Amino acid sequence: MKEILSGNEAIARGAFEAGVKVASAYPGTPSTEILENIVNYKEIDSSWAPNEKVALEVAIGASFGGGRAIACMKHVGVNVAADPLFTLSYTGVGGGLVLVVADDPEMHSSQDEQDSRNYARFAKVPMLEPADSQECKDFTRLAFELSEQFDTPVMLRSCTRISHGKSIVALGEPVTGLPTPKLVKNPAKLVMLPGNARVRHPLVEERTVKLGEYGSSAPINRIEMRDTSIGVITAGVSYHYVREVLPQASVLKLGMVYPLPMELIWEFAAKVKTLYVVEELDPFIEEQVKAAGIAVTGKEIISRCGELTPGRLRKAFGIPGAAQATVEKLPGRPPNMCPGCPHRGVFFSLNQLKAYVTGDIGCYTLGFMPPLNAMDTCVCMGASISNASGIVRVLSDDEKKKVVAVIGDSTFLHTGVNSLMEMAYNRAPATVVILDNRITAMTGRQDNPASGWTLMDDQTTGVDLVQLCTALGIRNVRVVDPLDLAQTRAVLQEEMNRPEPSVIITNRPCVLVKRDGVFQKGLVLSVDQDHCTGCKACLKLGCPAIEWQPAPDGKKGKAFIDPQLCNGCDVCRQLCKFDAIGRVQ
Amino acid sequence: MSDAITNILLVGVGGQGILLASEILSEAFMLAGFDVKKSEIHGMSQRGGSVVSHVRYGREVHSPIVPEGEGDILFGFEILETYRSLPLLRKGGTVVANDLRISPPAVLLGQEPYPEDLPEKIRAQFPDFLLMDGQKLAADAGNIRAANTVLLGAVSKRLDIADECWQKALEKMVPSKALDVNLKAFQLGRSL
Numbered sequence A: 001m002k003e004i005l006s007g008n009e010a011i012a013r014g015a016f017e018a019g020v021k022v023a024s025a026y027p028g029t030p031s032t033e034i035l036e037n038i039v040n041y042k043e044i045d046s047s048w049a050p051n052e053k054v055a056l057e058v059a060i061g062a063s064f065g066g067g068r069a070i071a072c073m074k075h076v077g078v079n080v081a082a083d084p085l086f087t088l089s090y091t092g093v094g095g096g097l098v099l100v101v102a103d104d105p106e107m108h109s110s111q112d113e114q115d116s117r118n119y120a121r122f123a124k125v126p127m128l129e130p131a132d133s134q135e136c137k138d139f140t141r142l143a144f145e146l147s148e149q150f151d152t153p154v155m156l157r158s159c160t161r162i163s164h165g166k167s168i169v170a171l172g173e174p175v176t177g178l179p180t181p182k183l184v185k186n187p188a189k190l191v192m193l194p195g196n197a198r199v200r201h202p203l204v205e206e207r208t209v210k211l212g213e214y215g216s217s218a219p220i221n222r223i224e225m226r227d228t229s230i231g232v233i234t235a236g237v238s239y240h241y242v243r244e245v246l247p248q249a250s251v252l253k254l255g256m257v258y259p260l261p262m263e264l265i266w267e268f269a270a271k272v273k274t275l276y277v278v279e280e281l282d283p284f285i286e287e288q289v290k291a292a293g294i295a296v297t298g299k300e301i302i303s304r305c306g307e308l309t310p311g312r313l314r315k316a317f318g319i320p321g322a323a324q325a326t327v328e329k330l331p332g333r334p335p336n337m338c339p340g341c342p343h344r345g346v347f348f349s350l351n352q353l354k355a356y357v358t359g360d361i362g363c364y365t366l367g368f369m370p371p372l373n374a375m376d377t378c379v380c381m382g383a384s385i386s387n388a389s390g391i392v393r394v395l396s397d398d399e400k401k402k403v404v405a406v407i408g409d410s411t412f413l414h415t416g417v418n419s420l421m422e423m424a425y426n427r428a429p430a431t432v433v434i435l436d437n438r439i440t441a442m443t444g445r446q447d448n449p450a451s452g453w454t455l456m457d458d459q460t461t462g463v464d465l466v467q468l469c470t471a472l473g474i475r476n477v478r479v480v481d482p483l484d485l486a487q488t489r490a491v492l493q494e495e496m497n498r499p500e501p502s503v504i505i506t507n508r509p510c511v512l513v514k515r516d517g518v519f520q521k522g523l524v525l526s527v528d529q530d531h532c533t534g535c536k537a538c539l540k541l542g543c544p545a546i547e548w549q550p551a552p553d554g555k556k557g558k559a560f561i562d563p564q565l566c567n568g569c570d571v572c573r574q575l576c577k578f579d580a581i582g583r584v585q
Numbered sequence B: 001m002s003d004a005i006t007n008i009l010l011v012g013v014g015g016q017g018i019l020l021a022s023e024i025l026s027e028a029f030m031l032a033g034f035d036v037k038k039s040e041i042h043g044m045s046q047r048g049g050s051v052v053s054h055v056r057y058g059r060e061v062h063s064p065i066v067p068e069g070e071g072d073i074l075f076g077f078e079i080l081e082t083y084r085s086l087p088l089l090r091k092g093g094t095v096v097a098n099d100l101r102i103s104p105p106a107v108l109l110g111q112e113p114y115p116e117d118l119p120e121k122i123r124a125q126f127p128d129f130l131l132m133d134g135q136k137l138a139a140d141a142g143n144i145r146a147a148n149t150v151l152l153g154a155v156s157k158r159l160d161i162a163d164e165c166w167q168k169a170l171e172k173m174v175p176s177k178a179l180d181v182n183l184k185a186f187q188l189g190r191s192l
Helices: A007-017 A033-038 A052-064 A075-091 A117-123 A133-149 A194-217 A237-245 A262-271 A284-291 A310-316 A344-352 A363-368 A383-394 A409-425 A465-472 A485-497 A571-575 B018-031 B079-084 B118-125 B134-141 B144-156 B163-173 B176-190
Strands: A002-006 A022-025 A045-048 A069-074 A097-103 A154-159 A165-170 A222-224 A227-235 A249-254 A256-258 A274-278 A356-359 A403-408 A431-435 A476-480 A502-506 A525-527 A546-549 A558-561 A581-583 B006-013 B035-040 B050-058 B071-076 B089-098 B129-132
Touching: A002 A007, A002 A133, A002 B018, A007 A033, A007 A097, A007 A133, A007 A154, A007 A165, A022 A033, A022 A052, A033 A045, A033 A069, A052 A069, A052 A075, A052 A097, A069 A075, A075 A097, A075 A117, A075 A194, A097 A133, A117 A154, A117 A256, A117 A284, A133 A154, A133 A165, A165 B018, A194 A262, A222 A262, A227 A237, A227 A262, A227 A284, A237 A249, A237 A274, A237 A310, A249 A262, A262 A284, A274 A284, A344 A363, A344 A403, A344 A485, A344 A571, A356 A363, A356 A383, A363 A403, A383 A403, A383 A409, A383 A431, A403 A409, A409 A431, A409 A465, A431 A485, A465 A476, A465 A502, A476 A485, A485 A502, A485 A571, A525 A558, A571 A581, B006 B018, B006 B079, B006 B089, B018 B035, B018 B050, B018 B144, B018 B163, B050 B079, B071 B079, B071 B144, B079 B089, B079 B118, B089 B118, B089 B144, B118 B129, B129 B144, B134 B144, B134 B176, B144 B176, B163 B176
Parallel strands: A022 A045, A022 A069, A069 A097, A097 A154, A227 A249, A227 A274, A356 A403, A403 A431, A431 A502, A476 A502, B006 B071, B071 B089, B089 B129
Antiparallel strands: A002 A165, A165 B035, A222 A249, A525 A581, A546 A558, B006 B050, B035 B050
């Protein structure tokens, strides 16, 4: 049976076929759909964790109990999960454990383009890298077998073009006969006190050597001999760009990118005249090949930045591309907050109050875009609060008042809670706005510990954010309706002026929440063209439903609201000083 | 089967249903016995940003993205995005586009005008250009929301894929309650 699957769907299928018992993840583009598809296999206990460290630790627990387990995350998620990962390398596994990491070369939806292959080497764990959806499925299955055979966690590395690309996959049958999970005491292996860890570390080093030997004879690493004048070592999606652009070249296609199969690399190098490494981002393979004393060209011709494309690869090899049509510079179309988004009025108010906004990761990072222009920093998940806590320590009393951290509900629960604990503990006088829209919106509306629902669609206890902030030691916790501009602005002003830590929680859901009754559309608004003076005040919201319509005869233009797009949030009506905007019954 | 690869680019604005259209295309190509690859970017582009989806089929497809300047068919859901994407198309390529304008932020804010005369500019570079009023045609088929399917029908006519593959792909990918309208919309587009 064949189906067209995305890389993420195929990894989910591979997990099912491998008999996975437990799957845990925190959403992150481009990895999110792995768990969203695994949950369709009812045999698997699938769940969202508050962050990637917790997701990996849940998987580790399931593995220690003897079940196969998978944890999935985007590249930067591994930074959060690195702590358990490095120790897991020493303990090894019970049931097979696979950590899927989806990199984002070109940063289509990320704050950096770190190369996760470095983690495999750093943590001394093997890493497989599929080149299409079929390999996503097959390598996921294989990763579980290798995990148990070599007593190691296995990383499976995808990237945006693999995770979100689709290709044809021949499905397989699920494995049978896996042992039933049960408690087995083995503290010398699983309690990583120094005495035990000193025994484990040499085993890890031996394991890496054995995995390298395995790789030299394993079918996932293969030599394809064609013309011998050019030989290319490559892996993942880059393999297909090489096949597209250099169809005559001989290729060593690596399915395991760490540890490298050095014997096979020597063999291939001896067979070809000029050797290249084609890889995105870091010279990960190239440096190891060079360190072995093999002459090879790589980053001399291929950039360390961004993703590869057939065109970029052609350029690297001096092959002319097809002639292309040209078009003049056009108005860009960057992403924007949705019409009726509850974040918009908050950022408008922060702009009006001339706040210095430490930002965070989510839809609301779009508060940076014009005309809102209300974000001044954005580092990583949870950093808004701790950055605010740090910045107020160096400012004058007058400037301290301007500092406001903004963070979403899901991001707050991810790593913002520790930051707020720090702020309360050390009494840093900044203001925190938790933009609670009841969902993890940016990655496609996933539930989180505050939403009251699980990934498997069971109702559960939701975190009470007011009580949580209070328990952390914040004395001033206020809840505001972000669609009420006057209230939002007044509360922001009061709390910014207060010389102690405070939290403001907004209480309107994301307009995209699918669950019935959570989001309720308001009455659509329209502009009375007779009353509109063309002052453009409503345009300062940057709402996609409001459009400026220039007058043809040199007169002043007017605003227009697209009734198809308007969600009736009412914020623009509150801004209009001429009562030109009204609700349509 | 020849080694030739056919390259299709679907372009428009996040939220227009581009991903579903590219999935129906991919499904039909697989049913016709071809190797298929498709690629696009999710995430930030869903929030009203530009979206480009690449679909390639043939005996064996390697790169999931269409090499620059090698697109055979540009399938545009919005006219500015269609024009913006012309550099992806090969010389003599085909353009099938919906005559729809969605203003980008700078136009909404009154900072820049929506570029004028785009259909004429497209035709000047690519004479094989079909511009259609997808919304109106979809209304004729019974539902204005089936505009994408009308366009898909028009694209299908330019591809050598059997009728039954399109039928099966639509049956698989379109929710059953909307199937009749979509099949009708598809045939309407195919007749253009």
